[in-house]
Amino acid sequence: MKNLNVEKNNYSNLPSSEGFFGEYGGQFVPPQLKDALDEVAQAYEKAKNDPTFQAELKMLLADYVGRPSSLFFAKNLTEKCGGAKIYLKREDLNHTGAHKINHTLGQALLAKRMGKKKLLAETGAGQHGVALATAAALLGLECEIHMGAIDVKKQHQNVLRMLLLGAKVVTVESGGKCLKDAVDSAFGVYIKEYADTFFGIGSVVGPHPYPMMVRDFQSTIGKEAREQILKKENKLPNYLVACVGGGSNAMGLFHAFLDDDVKMIGVEPAGKSFKPGDHAATLTLGTPGTLHGMFTYLLQDDEGESLPVHSIASGLDYPGVGPQHSFLKDKERVEYVSANDKEALEAFQVLSKTEGIIPALESAHAVAHAIRLAGKLKKDEIIIVNLSGRGDKDVDYVGEILGIN
Ligand SMILES: *Cc1c(COP(=O)(O)O)cnc(C)c1O
Numbered sequence: 001m002k003n004l005n006v007e008k009n010n011y012s013n014l015p016s017s018e019g020f021f022g023e024y025g026g027q028f029v030p031p032q033l034k035d036a037l038d039e040v041a042q043a044y045e046k047a048k049n050d051p052t053f054q055a056e057l058k059m060l061l062a063d064y065v066g067r068p069s070s071l072f073f074a075k076n077l078t079e080k081c082g083g084a085k086i087y088l089k090r091e092d093l094n095h096t097g098a099h100k101i102n103h104t105l106g107q108a109l110l111a112k113r114m115g116k117k118k119l120l121a122e123t124g125a126g127q128h129g130v131a132l133a134t135a136a137a138l139l140g141l142e143c144e145i146h147m148g149a150i151d152v153k154k155q156h157q158n159v160l161r162m163l164l165l166g167a168k169v170v171t172v173e174s175g176g177k178c179l180k181d182a183v184d185s186a187f188g189v190y191i192k193e194y195a196d197t198f199f200g201i202g203s204v205v206g207p208h209p210y211p212m213m214v215r216d217f218q219s220t221i222g223k224e225a226r227e228q229i230l231k232k233e234n235k236l237p238n239y240l241v242a243c244v245g246g247g248s249n250a251m252g253l254f255h256a257f258l259d260d261d262v263k264m265i266g267v268e269p270a271g272k273s274f275k276p277g278d279h280a281a282t283l284t285l286g287t288p289g290t291l292h293g294m295f296t297y298l299l300q301d302d303e304g305e306s307l308p309v310h311s312i313a314s315g316l317d318y319p320g321v322g323p324q325h326s327f328l329k330d331k332e333r334v335e336y337v338s339a340n341d342k343e344a345l346e347a348f349q350v351l352s353k354t355e356g357i358i359p360a361l362e363s364a365h366a367v368a369h370a371i372r373l374a375g376k377l378k379k380d381e382i383i384i385v386n387l388s389g390r391g392d393k394d395v396d397y398v399g400e401i402l403g404i405n
Contacts, residue, residue: 015324057217076355092387144170151182236260244316272341347368351367
């Protein structure tokens with residue numbers, strides 16, 4: 001196998017104590033928020049090393065989420081591609097249907113331990129809001145989710161879910177009435193209420209300690225996959241493939257393999273075209289800058305304002321990316337490629353028909369690349385694809401596009 005520039009303990013022991021992955025990451029926030037973040041960082045550091053906290057989280061991941069998620073050999077898809085063996089890490093089988101519950105439970109447990117009464121967050125398509133509201137309900141915390149008015153209309157089902165789970169949904173009418181405005185609105189509340197409130201972040205993004213903390217909570221995916229593949233195949237995989245929005249499911253799969261001789265590929269959404277506003281391929285086409293408290297690759301204009309983004313998968317349309325991914329890209333430890341709306345839609349149908357698994361449109365981006373890759377590889381090679389979520393949420397939309405309503 002090609003030398004991957006892997007040096008033992010060079011990649012998995014980051015970030016630094018200030019939250020830097022090389023030059024990326026950090027804590028670029030107003031001074032009032034710095035105290036709140038330091039409190040979270042200190043509490044997390046203690047919790048991380050506390051067997052009681054870890055045991056409670058482990059119990060919830062097992063009995064509530066249903067972990068370990070299975071590692072499934074997709075025999076039909078493998079035969080169709082005619083090359084490497086394709087395995088699927090089935091995060092779609094988790095309670096609530098995606099990987100996000102892994103890190104919202106972790107954050108909710110931490111909030112409770114810190115004596116906070118409320119979980120607060122913004123949400124775009126509503127997936128993060130639902131996962132956080134779920135954790136809040138389970139652990140007896142209040143939950144307040146800010147959502148742009150346009151998103152509230154578009155994602156009505158998720159609004160209903162959050163309300164049923166007992167969360168308060170704040171409709172944001174300012175600015176473009178989308179994710180960006182919801183972030184500003186939620187942060188405005190946090191600055192006033194942080195003494196009693198924990199801010200729940202939905203990916204490996206934001207200021208330190210969130211990129212590290214969310215990665216740690218998600219790293220259970222890769223730890224399980226590593227054990228499972230060694231048991232089934234008696235060797236490590238050749239490739240890991242995962243879709244990248246903010247990058248949490250990808251970091252979750254990659255982290256346990258960073259110091260191994262295993263190639264990793266992150267798949268970004270190429271949307272409708274590579275014109276600004278038509279895609280969200282941040283690492284493929286972006287430049288470094290500061291957004292949401294972190295220094296990282298961004299899709300931005302000449303003034304540093306983030307650009308509009310698009311993907312058929314609403315969970316992937318974010319103009320930034322987790323800082324660890326920016327670092328891994330520059331180091332060439334992970335390769336970042338893209339799949340467009342059409343390819344994702346095609347992969348969505350292929351996986352449904354060959355394996356009886358309807359993937360989330362987000363995950364379908366990873367499946368699309370795995371299909372491209374597998375045929376070029378030898379039959380004794382192995383690809384693990386992270387199936388980050390199930391596609392039930394997408395069937396109405398896909399049905400409409402395909403005209404099968
Ligand atoms: C939110 C979401 C994603 C994208 O988030 P990451 O932080 O990049 O993992 C991917 N897949 C599913 C199913 C999601 O809900």
